[in-house]
Amino acid sequence: MDIQKVLSEMTLEEKCSLLSGADFWHTKAVERLGIPAMMMSDGPHGLRKQDQTGDHLGINDSIKAVCFPTACATAASFDREAVRAIGREIGAACQHEDLGVILGPAVNIKRSPLCGRNFEYFSEDPYLAGEMAVSLIDGVQSQGVGTSIKHFAANSQEHRRMSSDSVIDERTLREIYFPAFEQAVKRAKPWTVMCSYNKLNGTHASQNRELLTGVLREDWGFDGLVMSDWGAVSDRVAGVPAGLDLEMPSSGGSNDRRVLQAVREGRLSEEAVDVAAGRVLQMVDRYLTSRRPDTPWDMEAQHALARRIAAECMVLLKNEDDMLPLHEGEKLAVIGRFAAHPRFQGGGSSHINSFRVESLMDALQGMPGITYAQGYDVKSEEPDEALIAEAVEAAAHADKAVIVAGLPDSFESEGYDRTHIRMPRCQVELIERVAKANPNVVVVLYNGSPVEMPWLHCAKAVIEGYLGGQAVGGATKDVLFGTVNPCGCLPESFPIKLEDNPSYLTYGGEGDVAVYAEGVFVGYRYYDKKKMDVLFPFGHGLSYTTFAYANLRLSADRIRDTDALTVSVDVTNTGKRAGKTVVQLYVGDKECEVFRPVRELKDFAKISLEPGETKTVTFTLEKRAFAYWNVKLHDWFVESGAFTVEIGRSSRDIALSSEVYVEGTQTVPMTVTPDTIYLDLMKNEKARRVLAPMMEKKRLLDNENGSSSEAAAEAITDEMNEAMFLYSPLRAMVSFDQSMTYDEVQALADEINNA
Ligand code: BGC
Secondary structure (H helix, E strand, O other), rough: OOOHHHHOOOOOHHHHHHHHHOOOOOOOOOOHHHOOOOOEEOOOOOOOOOOOOOOOOEEEEEEEEOOOHHHHHHHHHHHHHHHHHHHHHHHHHHHHHOOOOEEOOOOOOOOOOOOOOOOOOOOOOHHHHHHHHHHHHHHHHHHOEEEEEEOOOOOOOOOOOOOOEEEHHHHHHHHHHHHHHHHHHHHOOEEEEOOOOOEEEEEEEHHHHHHHHHHHHHHHHOOOOOEEOOOOOOHHHHHHHHOOOOOOOOOOOOHHHHHHHHHHHHOOOOHHHHHHHHHHHHHHHHHHHHHHOOOOOHHHHHHHHHHHHHHHOEEEEEEEEHHHOOOOOOOEEEOOHHHEEEEOOOOOOOOEEEOOOOOOHHOOOOOHHHHHEEOOOOOOOOOOOHHHHHHHHHHOOOEEEEEEEEEEHHHHOOOOOOOOOOOOOOHHHHHHOOOOOOOOOEEEEEOOOOOOOHHHHHHOEEEEEOOOOHHHHHHHHHOOOOOOOOOOOOOEEOOOHHHHHOOOOOOOOOEEEEOOOOOOOOOOOOOOOHHOOOOOOOOOOOOOOOOEEEEEEEEEEEEEEEOOOEEEEEEEEEOOOEEEEEEEEEEEEOOOOOOOOOOOEEEEEEEEEOOEEEEEEEEEEEEHHHHHEEEOEEEEEEOOEEEEEEEEOOOEEEEEEEEEEEEOOOOOOOOOOOOOEHHHHHOHHHHHHHHHHHHHHHHHHHHHHHOOOHHHHOOOOOHHHHHHHEEEEEEEEHHHHOOOOHHHHHHHHHHHHHH
16 A cells, blocks of 8 residues: 555545544544455454454453463463464464454563453563563564554553553663563564553653653654554543554544644644554555455364463472372362363453363363362352362362362452452362361462462462463363473562562552552562562472573673673483473672662573483573663663673572673763762762862871871771761862862862863
8 A cells, every 4th residue: 555645645534533443443444545444353362353342341242262371371481482373373363353453462560469460461570571572473473463562551550540640760661661562662563552541650651752652663663553542542632743543442533523623723733643644554554465364263273272382381389299290090189160160361351252161170081080079169258168078078088189279250350450469268268178188289270460378388289370271271181190391480479478569568559649669679679689588489480300500601701781791501301201491591780870689580491301401501691681771871771890690490599690790881971060979079080080189189188187186086987087078079178178169169060071
């Protein structure tokens, strides 16, 4: 399509009307010019394609589709290829259904376990979230279908989601809340970005120029379309020049008319409308040139893939006495409603109408020695004596009890936040009572976000299954019996209790103001710095085999920040089973002017090893791995100094550690004033040069004077003297020794600045 030509043939009214959807899921057609409508659908872990009676909360039915493991689960796979494979399948399904864009991935950071929508998000770690987003987008778009990475930005709570103002400092945004979007935009080039409901630092995301144009387009080079989250538009006229191209779903034409009027009255330029309308046409054009509605959609094959990947997402949290894997022939009590009716996805816009759901009991069908007991109900938290008694009885007669527990739908969902992270009382009591009847308890959890585990001592083995998609039952069986060796790792920290979480004091905000007061110290960045015990750390995940790490090698012990550093490590499977492990690479700045975490994930690799096999894993670290966001430079900056390079099994289990000195090649500009203190002056090359003669004079004088008496020497120690000096401003010369006037000090400051 010749977009400029089409635009030139359109009336202003037609162009304005293109800036909002025709209905819940379609763009508007311009029949006169042969431009068809384009359909999009949620996302992100399968298709929620609805007809005209659409809604954005997953209320009305959508077509039958395949529900893949949700983002909380796929992030635990730490497997880029697995996520790409899901993306490819979703893309193919979209082609089959003639959809232009799928609304996802959702990459908001898990600031608190309370966020009702955490199940749809990847991680508390921006690097991991970014890698997962890039993989999913790559996969979908390889099929000629667009994605809409969402919700841009800083939408880490559901509480007051349409009115809340996320107040976040520049460095925290750049280091924590932006990178997943940034990486995706730069590397995977999503066709579209969806702005969030919330305000960011006082301005609605949907009309935030700094966000939608400054950061997204000017800094990161985004050249696709920005659409609003469903109903996120406040002032549509302000949104157009800010960079919001498409309002979704629609305003019944009323906002289009406001835009039209603003152009007519000269409050908005026609060029701004052309830019936005041009981007809508560009998206439709991409759809038209890539559509392949004859693409087959093999749901059974996708179900099998969903099962394989769900198994590789499961995290073995604990495994005492080699409780797992289970062995065929063991007498098993399988307990818990979720064993027969799994919770495998979350509520809201991502809710898929699965064509088939496979429970653990389905997967175990025909296997001898299995007794099932429901154990609890999901409608009430109250322990049900009869159900518990039945479960206890089953456990008492079994070799092992497998309890499938977790969070019922009402405990976490899009649209509202959790108020606590406890499991339902009936489930906790069930676990405790079953453990009394049979000490060999295995707990499998289906939940979208961390829970407290006061019952942990009652279970010898625990699997975190997250919300594993429609094939979760088969996947659970595969992991329990060791057909698949567990290889997932936690993409988030599990705190001992909610109150430990760094955002606990301010999460949710006061009224509409949500200050992200913990700054960059989100998740393990906080727990590690505080040396706080957690229930399970970020990156934790066991296997039925063991892995040894050796020979951490760095390509240099000193680099400049413009050089790359190669890091390699040998990993050996020291157990008796084949297995996969996630090699995690962390970097930490040993000393820095700004507050930084002890370590941050900078790369990872998931590798597969036969028993006894060794593989060398090699990573390449570039400037960004060492840099922090400097708010004076408004750029990434490496402060010269030593950095730790660590290989971990989790953020708390560091297997190998080394160090590299990185020399920063940028300088942070400094403007000296009479108020600048000597501590800062002495770090500045120009200031040191200009002040050198003065400093020499001071040294001589100090030597000459010494302390007048022993008592004086005690009252003013050398350390104190030094500190008093370093913390004094340049203008101290005016008030203390009166060696200069204020004007002379100002002249000195100017001299340094001009040196
Ligand atoms: C959600 C989006 C979703 C949209 C359309 C909104 O409520 O926040 O993630 O894509 O609805 O259903």
